[in-house]
Amino acid sequence: MAxxxxxxxxxxxxxxxxxxxxxxxxxxxxxVAAEFGITHSIVSRLWKQFQTTGTAIRGFSSGRPRxxxxxxxxxxxxxARRNRRQTAGEIARHTTQATGRPISRFTVARRLHGGxxxxxxxxxxxxxxxxxxxxxxxxxxxxxx
Numbered sequence: 219m220a221x222x223x224x225x226x227x228x229x230x231x232x233x234x235x236x237x238x239x240x241x242x243x244x245x246x247x248x249x250v251a252a253e254f255g256i257t258h259s260i261v262s263r264l265w266k267q268f269q270t271t272g273t274a275i276r277g278f279s280s281g282r283p284r285x286x287x288x289x290x291x292x293x294x295x296x297x298a299r300r301n302r303r304q305t306a307g308e309i310a311r312h313t314t315q316a317t318g319r320p321i322s323r324f325t326v327a328r329r330l331h332g333g334x335x336x337x338x339x340x341x342x343x344x345x346x347x348x349x350x351x352x353x354x355x356x357x358x359x360x361x362x363x
Contacts (some may be wrong), residue, residue: 224311229260229264229276231275233254233277233332235263236254237250237261238265238274247262282329285319285321285322286313286321286325290321291329294306294309294326294329294333295330295333295335297312297337298330307323310325338350
């Protein structure tokens with residue numbers, strides 16, 4: 219992931235079942251954790267959950283569902299890479315037309331940030347008139363030494 223953020227990887231159902239099976243055989247939590255290459259606390263928490271609820275299935279998290287799918291996220295980043303001058307609003311309109319679901323420009327900006335793309339505005343100087351140039355040149359000559 220970009221910006222050195224940690225990536226959370228959840229254990230799939232099959233691996234959870236294998237861990238529970240090894241613990242039911244009588245193996246220690248430490249040995250099972252070492253075998254699967256995960257921390258002791260994860261195995262311990264999984265075992266405790268299995269003993270109290272009788273299942274090792276991960277519960278669903280709450281929160282608002284994402285407005286875009288991972289393939290749409292890739293499409294948004296691809297659009298931005300193809301045409302660097304496109305704004306987030308234009309990409310949002312193209313994505314809405316392609317998918318049929320409305321997506322806001324703020325969602326597009328977040329997906330672009332996730333893909334490592336950020337908006338940049340060129341720094342512009344104040345345009346100098348011929349009078350400004352003449353005065354600057356005169357000042358430079360006076361303060362040359």
